[in-house]
Amino acid sequence: MTSAPPPLITVRPDNQPRSSHRDPRKNVEINIGKACNNRCVFCIDGLPKAEDRSYMPWPQMQAELQRWYDEGYRSVGFLGGEPTTYPHIVEATRHARALGYTRVAIATNATKLRLAHFTDRLLEAGLTRVTVSMHGHTAALEDRLTRVPGNFDKKVAALRLLSERRRAGALPDGLSVNVVVNGWNAPHLLQIQRFFYEVVGVDDLRVNFIRPEGYAEGDADLTARYAVVVPQLVKAIALAEAHYRKVFTFGGFPMCVLPAALRRNHDLLSRTMGEYRDLSTACSIRSEGGDLVPPGRTPDPASWSQHVKSSVVHYDEAEGRARFSWQDRKRNDLKGHPSACARCGLAGVCEGVWKGYLEIWGDGEFHPVRLEDTALAPRGEARGAL
Numbered sequence: 320m321t322s323a324p325p326p327l328i329t330v331r332p333d334n335q336p337r338s339s340h341r342d343p344r345k346n347v348e349i350n351i352g353k354a355c356n357n358r359c360v361f362c363i364d365g366l367p368k369a370e371d372r373s374y375m376p377w378p379q380m381q382a383e384l385q386r387w388y389d390e391g392y393r394s395v396g397f398l399g400g401e402p403t404t405y406p407h408i409v410e411a412t413r414h415a416r417a418l419g420y421t422r423v424a425i426a427t428n429a430t431k432l433r434l435a436h437f438t439d440r441l442l443e444a445g446l447t448r449v450t451v452s453m454h455g456h457t458a459a460l461e462d463r464l465t466r467v468p469g470n471f472d473k474k475v476a477a478l479r480l481l482s483e484r485r486r487a488g489a490l491p492d493g494l495s496v497n498v499v500v501n502g503w504n505a506p507h508l509l510q511i512q513r514f515f516y517e518v519v520g521v522d523d524l525r526v527n528f529i530r531p532e533g534y535a536e537g538d539a540d541l542t543a544r545y546a547v548v549v550p551q552l553v554k555a556i557a558l559a560e561a562h563y564r565k566v567f568t569f570g571g572f573p574m575c576v577l578p579a580a581l582r583r584n585h586d587l588l589s590r591t592m593g594e595y596r597d598l599s600t601a602c603s604i605r606s607e608g609g610d611l612v613p614p615g616r617t618p619d620p621a622s623w624s625q626h627v628k629s630s631v632v633h634y635d636e637a638e639g640r641a642r643f644s645w646q647d648r649k650r651n652d653l654k655g656h657p658s659a660c661a662r663c664g665l666a667g668v669c670e671g672v673w674k675g676y677l678e679i680w681g682d683g684e685f686h687p688v689r690l691e692d693t694a695l696a697p698r699g700e701a702r703g704a705l
Contacts, residue, residue: 327390327642328601328633334646336668338595344422346394346598347387348645350605351375351408353400357428358466359452361499361541363533364400375605377407379638383603384415394422394598396448403431409444416445422492424448429477430470438480448492449481450525454499456507456514464503478519495523495566500552501535502543508551509558516563524559525593526552528571530653531675539679545576546684553578556591568596574669575659575686582665585694594668599646606641608634610652646670657682664690 335341352374353364375383384395395415402408402425415423425441429451432438451474455461458471478496485494496515498504504511508526515521529535531542552569559567570593574582581588589595610632631647634640654671663669665688672685690696 327386327603328644329631330599330601330644331631331647331651333667334644334650335597335599336589336595338589340589340596342394342422342598344394344598345390345392345601346396346422347392347601347603348396348398348426349375349380349383349387349603350398351380351400351402351405351411352605354404355399355401355428356404356430356467357401357470359454359499359534360464360466360503361501361529361531361533361535363530363535374405374407377410380407380411381414383640384411384418384420387601387603388418388420392601393420394424395420396424396426398426398602398604401428401431403427403429403437409440412441412446413444422447424450424492426450426452426497428452428465428470428474429481430467430473431477433473433476433480435480438477438484442484442489446490448490448494450495450497451478451481452497452499453478453515454501454504454511456511460504460507464501475519478515478521482520493523494521495525496521497525497527499529500526500543500548501529501541502539502547503541505543505548505551508548508555512555512558512563512567516559516565523566524568526555526567526569527593528569528673530571530673531679532673536675537679542676542679544680544684545572548572549576549578553581556581556587559591560587567591568593570594570597571673573672573685574665575663575688576684579692582688582693582695588694594670597646600644601642602645602648603640603642605639606632606634607639608636608641610634610641655682657685659685659687662687664688665693665695668695 397411412423423446453474454464461471462468481494498511512524515524529542531538535541556567559565568591610629629652631651632641632643650670653674655674655677656671660666
C-alpha cells in the first residue's frame with residue numbers, strides 16, 4: 320500500500336484573522352516566469368536572470384495545477400512577470416477549469432488585454448477574475464512609473480473592454496485595479512480613486528503600500544513614509560464608503576499607523592484591510608533554492624537588515640520550484656517586527672512592516688496598541704466607536 324505524498328506546503332495555524340468577508344476557497348498563485356513587457360520603477364524582481372525570465376514548461380504547469388487541486392485548492396491565479404505573455408496562458412486557464420478550479424484569475428498589467436480577440440479567448444477558456452496593475456490617473460504618471468510610453472492609453476482601453484465584458488456577464492469573481500502606493504503617486508491617491516471609479520467605471524480598487532525591494536530597494540523617494548500616505552488612505556476609505564459605495568481595500572499598512580477610529584470600527588476594518596479580505600494563499604515560483612534557511616539556523620523576525628533566509632519555504636529541487644504560504648512568508652520572512660511589536664496586542668492581526676521600509680526609515684514611528692482600545696477585543700472590552 321503506497322503512502323500519501325507529503326503536503327506541498329505547511330500552513331501555520333491562525334496566520335490570518337477569522338473573517339466572514341474572506342472567500343473561503345483555498346488559493347494558489349503560480350508564477351509562470353518573470354518575463355515582463357513593463358519596467359515598473361518599484362518592481363520587486365529588479366533585473367531577473369535569463370533563466371528566471373524563461374516560461375514555465377507546459378507539462379510542468381499541467382502537473383502543478385493537478386498537485387494543488389489534489390490538495391483541495393479551488394482557486395488559482397497566474398502571476399508573472401506578465402502572465403498574458405505566457406504562450407500557454409489560454410491553455411492553462413482552460414485546463415484549470417477542466418480540473419475543477421472554480422476561480423481562475425490573472426494579475427496583469429493588462430496592456431495585451433486591450434485586444435478583444437485575445438481577451439475573449441481567455442474569457443471563453445474560463446477566466447473568472449482579472450486584477451490589473453495600474454498606478455496613475457494620467458499618462459504622465461502611469462508611463463513614468465512603468466517606464467513604457469503609451470502604457471496609460473493601452474491600460475485604459477483594456478479596462479474599458481473588461482468592464483464591458485463584465486457587464487455582459489463575464490468575470491463573475493470580479494475586475495479589480497491594484498495600485499502600488501509610492502512616493503510619486505501618494506499625493507494623487509484621491510484623484511486616482513476618482514479616475515478608476517468615475518472615469519473608467521471599475522467598482523473594485525485595491526491599494527497596496529510599496530514593498531521596497533528590487534528596483535525600489537533603499538529608495539526613500541519612492542518609499543513614502545506612512546505618515547504621508549495614511550491621511551490620504553483614510554480619506555479614500557471614507558469616500559469609497561459614503562460617496563462611491565464601491566469596494567476599496569488596502570494592504571501593507573501595519574495596524575499601529577492606522578487611526579484609532581479605524582481600529583475601533585471592526586466592521587469597516589474587516590471589510591477594507593487585506594488581512595481580513597485576502598484569500599488563504601499558497602505560492603509556487605521558480606527558484607534555485609536560495610530562499611531556504613541553512614540547517615540549524617532560525618530566522619530572527621526582529622532583524623530586517625540581514626535578509627535572513629526563510630524557514631517557511633518548501634523547495635522542490637527536482638522541479639526547481641519554491642512553494643510556501645504567502646501569509647507565512649510575509650509575516651516570518653519579508654516583514655520585520657520592531658521592538659514595539661512585542662508589547663502590542665494586535666500581533667494576531669498585524670503582519671509587521673516591510674523590511675525594506677525599516678531599512679530606509681527605521682522603526683521609530685511604530686508603537687504598541689492595547690487590544691482593549693480597539694474593536695478587536697472580546698465584546699464589551701473595546702472602547703469607543705465611530
